[in-house]
Amino acid sequence: MKTLEQIASELAGYDPQALSADMVNSFLARLVEPVTGTEQVGIFEALGRVLARDVISPISVPPHDNSAMDGYAFDGAQLTTDAPLSLKVIGTALAGKAWAGQLRPGECVKIMTGAIMPAGLDTVVPQELTTLAGDQITIPPNVLQAGDNRRHLGEDLMQGQPALHTGELLGPAALGLLASLGLCSVTVLRRLKVAYFSTGDEILSLGEPPREGAVYDSNRYTVFGLLTRLGCQVIDMGVVPDQPQALEGAFVQAALQADAIITSGGVSVGEADYTKAMMKQLGDVAFWKIAMRPGRPMAVGRILNPKPTILFGLPGNPVAVMVTFLAFVRPALLQMMGCTRGAPPLLKAKSLEAIRKKPGRTEFQRGMVSTAPDGPLQVKTTGNQGSGVLSSMVQANGLIVLHHGQGNVAAGDEVDVMMFEGVI
Ligand code: AMP
Numbered sequence: 001m002k003t004l005e006q007i008a009s010e011l012a013g014y015d016p017q018a019l020s021a022d023m024v025n026s027f028l029a030r031l032v033e034p035v036t037g038t039e040q041v042g043i044f045e046a047l048g049r050v051l052a053r054d055v056i057s058p059i060s061v062p063p064h065d066n067s068a069m070d071g072y073a074f075d076g077a078q079l080t081t082d083a084p085l086s087l088k089v090i091g092t093a094l095a096g097k098a099w100a101g102q103l104r105p106g107e108c109v110k111i112m113t114g115a116i117m118p119a120g121l122d123t124v125v126p127q128e129l130t131t132l133a134g135d136q137i138t139i140p141p142n143v144l145q146a147g148d149n150r151r152h153l154g155e156d157l158m159q160g161q162p163a164l165h166t167g168e169l170l171g172p173a174a175l176g177l178l179a180s181l182g183l184c185s186v187t188v189l190r191r192l193k194v195a196y197f198s199t200g201d202e203i204l205s206l207g208e209p210p211r212e213g214a215v216y217d218s219n220r221y222t223v224f225g226l227l228t229r230l231g232c233q234v235i236d237m238g239v240v241p242d243q244p245q246a247l248e249g250a251f252v253q254a255a256l257q258a259d260a261i262i263t264s265g266g267v268s269v270g271e272a273d274y275t276k277a278m279m280k281q282l283g284d285v286a287f288w289k290i291a292m293r294p295g296r297p298m299a300v301g302r303i304l305n306p307k308p309t310i311l312f313g314l315p316g317n318p319v320a321v322m323v324t325f326l327a328f329v330r331p332a333l334l335q336m337m338g339c340t341r342g343a344p345p346l347l348k349a350k351s352l353e354a355i356r357k358k359p360g361r362t363e364f365q366r367g368m369v370s371t372a373p374d375g376p377l378q379v380k381t382t383g384n385q386g387s388g389v390l391s392s393m394v395q396a397n398g399l400i401v402l403h404h405g406q407g408n409v410a411a412g413d414e415v416d417v418m419m420f421e422g423v424i
């Protein structure tokens with residue numbers, strides 16, 4: 001376990017007062033470690049979990065050579081390029097019901113998709129390429145090659161080979177793959193436990209009557225949604241008032257129960273509350289100014305008492321919470337979950353409007369990505385980009401990522417977009 005000071009010393013140009021988004025990710029990648037506990041779960045519970053060890057194929061898939069088409073199986077050596085081939089149909093091979101006879105030259109077997117290829121046969125002619133007269137089929141020349149339409153034993157997975165690797169985040173395709181191997185359970189890493197709470201004396205919990213100067217807590221609900229989509233076990237610790245004892249109690253309880261703690265609010269420069277003071281008192285925490293918009297202030301480190309627990313102290317503004325989560329917290333949590341899959345790629349879209357952008361910071365704009373009539377992706381911002389405006393976040397299906405060095409965007413320029421689908 002490295003201290004923040006050790007990590008900082010490894011990063012050339014580290015300046016907590018002016019961190020680039022890339023530096024934040026490099027820092028966090030050095031700070032967090034994957035969980036180690038494992039458990040055996042049934043296939044239905046495996047969705048969204050991370051594989052703890054390689055799955056070796058106990059069988060080959062498919063378990064035998066079989067037909068890829070409905071048609072007629074025969075020995076492809078009989079095909080010539082200059083003359084039609086006539087064959088006599090002498091039997092039928094059905095899926096699940098093999099045909100066990102022997103064929104002589106000039107003979108074929110009617111075969112269904114998935115049926116085992118009869119011994120010695122290597123080619124299937126699809127039914128629609130043939131003409132049938134009585135028990136004779138005719139295949140015209142040059143429509144087929146020897147070996148066509150045969151699926152080979154083990155062409156998907158070979159017995160004894162790794163089918164899935166440690167660190168795989170199990171999605172629907174992986175569940176199907178496990179089932180194709182006849183496996184009904186799998187060993188996964190334990191779920192990551194993440195506790196979260198909101199801070200600030202002006203923050204109202206749902207159910208409380210409105211009060212002058214106060215706003216309802218929205219961050220706990222976006223954080224709940226983001227963590228749940230990620231497959232974390234969530235521990236909701238409510239709104240914690242800005243009092244030293246209440247904050248200390250919340251951090252201690254959170255650290256006891258969770259692998260990571262996410263707070264929102266109270267980490268801005270010049271913040272006159274106790275959140276920062278308590279983070280400092282209980283842990284090894286850095287207070288950063290990140291060259292980004294929205295989401296400049298962020299606290300990161302570990303609460304050390306009563307046990308080391310990763311801390312992400314997010315800013316208070318609702319959109320800043322979501323953006324810092326997506327840009328920094330999400331990749332770090334995936335690493336803690338043991339997931340080895342990299343971040344989804346950014347896509348390129350044509351900006352439908354000019355966007356003002358200062359070089360020297362990363363900016364995230366809420367955008368609606370669509371397909372242009374002529375094919376490529378296009379993107380339009382979704383209105384008010386204020387860091388507290390959630391309605392434009394709801395209208396968006398992705399974030400336009402304007403990179404650190406990038407300047408103004410002209411209408412028609414290509415920009416990078418991070419899609420929400422598949423991410424949250
Ligand atoms: P702070 O970072 O604590 O200065 O908060 C920045 C802004 O975000 C302020 O306008 C806060 O009222 C608002 N804010 C902080 N926490 C929340 C929350 N949980 N839900 C909604 N707004 C919040």
Ligand code: MG
Binds near residue numbers: 199200265271316
């Ligand atoms: Mg505050």
